[in-house]
Amino acid sequence: MVNYIWVGMTIIGLIFAAVNGKMKEVNEAIFHSANEAVTLCIGLISILVFWLGIMKIAQDSGLLEKMSSFFRPLVQRLFPEVPPGHPAMGYILSNMIANMFGLGNAATPLGIKAMEQLKELNGGKPVASRSMITFLAINTSSLTLIPTTVIAIRMNYGSASPTEIVGPTLFATFISAIFAIFIDRYFYYRRSRKEVK
Amino acid sequence: MQWLSLLSLWMIPVLIAFILLYSIWKRVPSYESFVEGGKEGIKIAFSIIPYLVGMLVAITVFRASGAMDFFVNLTKPLLSAIGVPAEVVPLALIRPISGNAALGMMSDIISTHGADSYVGRLASVLQGSTDTTFYVLTVYFGAVGIKKMGDALKVGLLADLVGIAAAIIVVAWIF
Numbered sequence: 350m351v352n353y354i355w356v357g358m359t360i361i362g363l364i365f366a367a368v369n370g371k372m373k374e375v376n377e378a379i380f381h382s383a384n385e386a387v388t389l390c391i392g393l394i395s396i397l398v399f400w401l402g403i404m405k406i407a408q409d410s411g412l413l414e415k416m417s418s419f420f421r422p423l424v425q426r427l428f429p430e431v432p433p434g435h436p437a438m439g440y441i442l443s444n445m446i447a448n449m450f451g452l453g454n455a456a457t458p459l460g461i462k463a464m465e466q467l468k469e470l471n472g473g474k475p476v477a478s479r480s481m482i483t484f485l486a487i488n489t490s491s492l493t494l495i496p497t498t499v500i501a502i503r504m505n506y507g508s509a510s511p512t513e514i515v516g517p518t519l520f521a522t523f524i525s526a527i528f529a530i531f532i533d534r535y536f537y538y539r540r541s542r543k544e545v546k
Numbered sequence: 547m548q549w550l551s552l553l554s555l556w557m558i559p560v561l562i563a564f565i566l567l568y569s570i571w572k573r574v575p576s577y578e579s580f581v582e583g584g585k586e587g588i589k590i591a592f593s594i595i596p597y598l599v600g601m602l603v604a605i606t607v608f609r610a611s612g613a614m615d616f617f618v619n620l621t622k623p624l625l626s627a628i629g630v631p632a633e634v635v636p637l638a639l640i641r642p643i644s645g646n647a648a649l650g651m652m653s654d655i656i657s658t659h660g661a662d663s664y665v666g667r668l669a670s671v672l673q674g675s676t677d678t679t680f681y682v683l684t685v686y687f688g689a690v691g692i693k694k695m696g697d698a699l700k701v702g703l704l705a706d707l708v709g710i711a712a713a714i715i716v717v718a719w720i721f
Contacts, residue, residue: 354640355600355647358608366611374610382606386598389653390591397587403565405583406576410569460682461689468690477687477696485686489642489679489702490709495558496674502653503670508661516554517667518674521716525675525709532704536697 389505396501404450413450417442427487427530428480430470437466441484449494460488479540483533490529493522594646601650605636609654630714633658633665637672642706645678668717676709 366375407413417439424442431437440463447456463484471478477485496518503511569576608614618632625632637651655669679702687695 354643355604358604358613362604362607362609362611362613364611365613365616366607369612371611375607378606378610379603382602383599385657386602386650387595389602390595390598393594394588394591397591398584399587401587401590402580402582402584403562405586406569406574406579407565408583409579410565410572410574410576412565412568457685460686464686464690464692468692475691476694477692477698481687481692482696482698482701485683485698486701486705488682488686489677490705493674495561496670498649499652499670499674502649502656503661503666506653506656506661506666508666510554511661512558513554514667514670514674515557516549516552517713517716517720518671519553521671521675521709521712524712524716525705528708528712529701529705532708533701536701540697 389502392505393498393501396497396504400495400497407450413443413446416446420445427483430478430480431467435466435470437463437470437480440466445487445492448488449492460484479537482536483530486529486533487526490522490526492526493518594649597644597646598650598653601647602654605651605654629718631665631668634668634672637669638710641672641676641710642679642703643681645681648673648678664717664721667721668713671717672710672713675713676706679703679706 362375366372420442421438424445425431425433425438428438428441431441440459444456444459444463447459464481467478467481467484468474470480495515499514499518500511503514566576569579605614614636618635621635622632625635633655637648637655640651641648652669652673656666659665661667661670679699683695683698683702687698
């Protein structure tokens with residue numbers, strides 16, 4: 350999908366440039382923006398190194414694990430099919446915590462592990478179970494505590510207050526997570542009604 | 547919205563202090579752990595270079611050619627009627643598909659309009675409060691061989707839609 354969008358944008362742009370007689374601008378834009386992209390990534394290094402360093406400390410000291418157990422009772426209610434103490438629950442919780450702290454790279458393997466366990470709980474069928482859909486709904490609504498990369502980019506472009514968006518982001522993400530759970534439940538009850546009929 | 551800006555200001559320092567003190571209490575080699583994690587940060591920064599170069603070039607070609615203005619003007623009356631600045635529409639559209647592509651669009655919006663502009667703030671919150679549904683779906687389900695996704699895609703995309711709406715409302719309300 351992203352392939353089509355990417356090629357589409359470039360080709361449509363080139364056609365518009367030909368029609369509007371803006372080839373000169375487009376030529377400059379290509380080289381200027383490529384250069385800017387690399388500069389931007391270099392600028393991201395500082396905050397990524399700092400934040401992932403801090404998060405690694407939290408992981409090594411067992412703080413992330415501690416937080417998982419704090420959220421356990423709440424999450425247990427969201428996944429009624431997963432027995433308490435089942436490894437799936439541990440992976441789901443650590444994945445959510447890692448996501449909250451913006452550790453995308455650490456979160457992905459944990460998420461895959463959680464999926465494996467959920468598949469086993471579902472008898473190994475190649476069909477998405479209720480818990481899997483709930484897990485994805487929560488995952489894609491992305492509870493974020495610290496949007497590291499966003500802060501870094503704002504810093505890069507000279508924002509007077511790069512972190513001012515932390516509160517609003519937290520607020521928005523919280524609303525969307527709650528709604529994601531409701532949407533998930535709505536579709537679940539719709540499914541189970543159909544199955545009864 | 548005093549408490550939210552206060553929260554924004556205090557959350558990061560307090561969190562860092564807490565993590566550091568906790569690690570001392572647990573006798574973790576904090577500095578070594580920090581360096582270890584930091585190395586991962588360098589890897590990530592370098593690995594997103596090709597994504598950003600590809601996307602930023604495509605977007606600037608799209609914009610410099612006048613194509614972006616054409617499409618934005620096309621949708622503007624409808625969107626401004628419901629309070630959405632047309633500049634963030636491309637970002638909202640690509641966010642569920644590719645996080646790195648969205649990152650490119652977000653930085654493009656911020657460099658054009660300024661980080662502290664209304665659109666810049668909205669783009670920042672939008673990027674932080676939604677996720678790449680298609681990517682997560684593909685990776686997680688692909689890795690364990692789930693072929694029938696059920697309602698997962700519908701639920702994920704609806705959740706994204708709510709995230710986008712929430713970002714717009716919260717930003718309009720606070721800033």
